Amino acid sequence: MKIRHLRNATTLLTLGEHRLLVDPMLSEQGAFPGFKLFGGGRRPNPLVALPPGTFALLEGVTGVLVTHEHPDHLDSAGRRWIREHGLPVWARRVDAPNLRKKGLDVHELEDGALGMAVEFIPSRHGRGLLSWLLGSVSGYYLAHPDEPSVYLTSDAVLTDEVLEAVERLQPDVIIAPAGAANMGLGGDILFSVDELVTLVRRAPGRVVLNHLEALDHCPTTRDGLRERMKAEGLLAKVHIPEDGEELHFERPDTLPHPRPKARASKGPGLQKWVSARLTGT
Structure with a gap:
């Protein structure tokens, strides 16, 4: 398995014969408004450009995986690029109708x-009313028979459901957002650093931390995160890639991957309607 971190949550994930572009935010630096609404520090997003050579790398993509429709996971430039290349998009039932309307x-x-093997694992993008307003978000467990298993938590805070999935599925690699995003009202909408420490301690394998230094409402830095993980004795389990960096992982054994459990997948409803208007998706 190869994981090439591009920017924020945008990742090239190679699993067997598949080369999946995950959550493509492909806009130029500063292309859309900041997400920090209160407390100062608002700046146009993305804060940084894509790494040089990104679009050449993308020519080998075989499909796109979208965890949810927020613009830092699928922006207008990403949608345009997908349409131009005629690629299939893999997504949840709740997002599918809206994505189809966009061609x-x-x-x-x-x-x-x-x-x-695939299982979607519901996440909470924050807590309380703000979490509901931001809409339904799910992570994904992917277990290719010839590759390490991977759990993409998507945008999440630490919940019993996330920890239960880690314990039950024993993913070889977890990819989690580490920016501790906060819009200035309603608390963190991604794992806090303390929650990341708990997640890494509970992880059976390696943890790749992304969603860093690319958006105005994500205050956590790579250097600060490395220092905290080092202080907790967890740095050896953690990868904090730079934009453009590629990581390689091998299967630790030949045992069958844990099987996913069946979940009822819901279509769009009131929450999707509200969140789409709130987030401009």
Whole structure:
């Protein structure tokens, strides 16, 4: 398995014969308004450009995986690029109708898709009313028979459901957002650094931390995160890639991957309608 971190949550994930572009935010630096609404520090996003050579790397992509529709995970430039290349988009049932309206070839990402075990794992993008307003978000467990298993938490705070999935599925690699995003009202909407420490301690394998230094409402820095993980004795389990960096992982054993459990996948409803208008998606 190869994980090439591009920027924020945008990742090239190579699993067997698949080369998946995850959560493509492909806009130029400063292309859309800041997300920090209160408390100062608002700046146009993204804060940084894509790494040089990104679009040449993307020519080998075989499909796109979208965890949710927020603009830092799928922006207008990302949608345009997907349409131009005629690529299939793998997403949840709740997002599929809206994505199809935008001209994308959408397929539901469910168990057996892409020739691998798949489970979607509900996440909370914050807490309380703000979490509801930001909409339904899910992570994904992907287990290709010839590759390490991976759990993409998507945008999340630490919940019992996330920890239960880690314990039950024993993912070889976890990819988690580490920016501790906060819009200035309603608290953190991503894992706090303390929550990341708990997640890394509970992880059976390696943890790749992304969603850093690319958006105005994400205050956590790579250097600060490394120092905290070092102080906790966890740095050896953690990867904090620079933009453009590629990581390689091998299967630690030949035992069968844990099987996902079946979950009822819901279509869009009131929450999707509200969150789409709030986030401009």
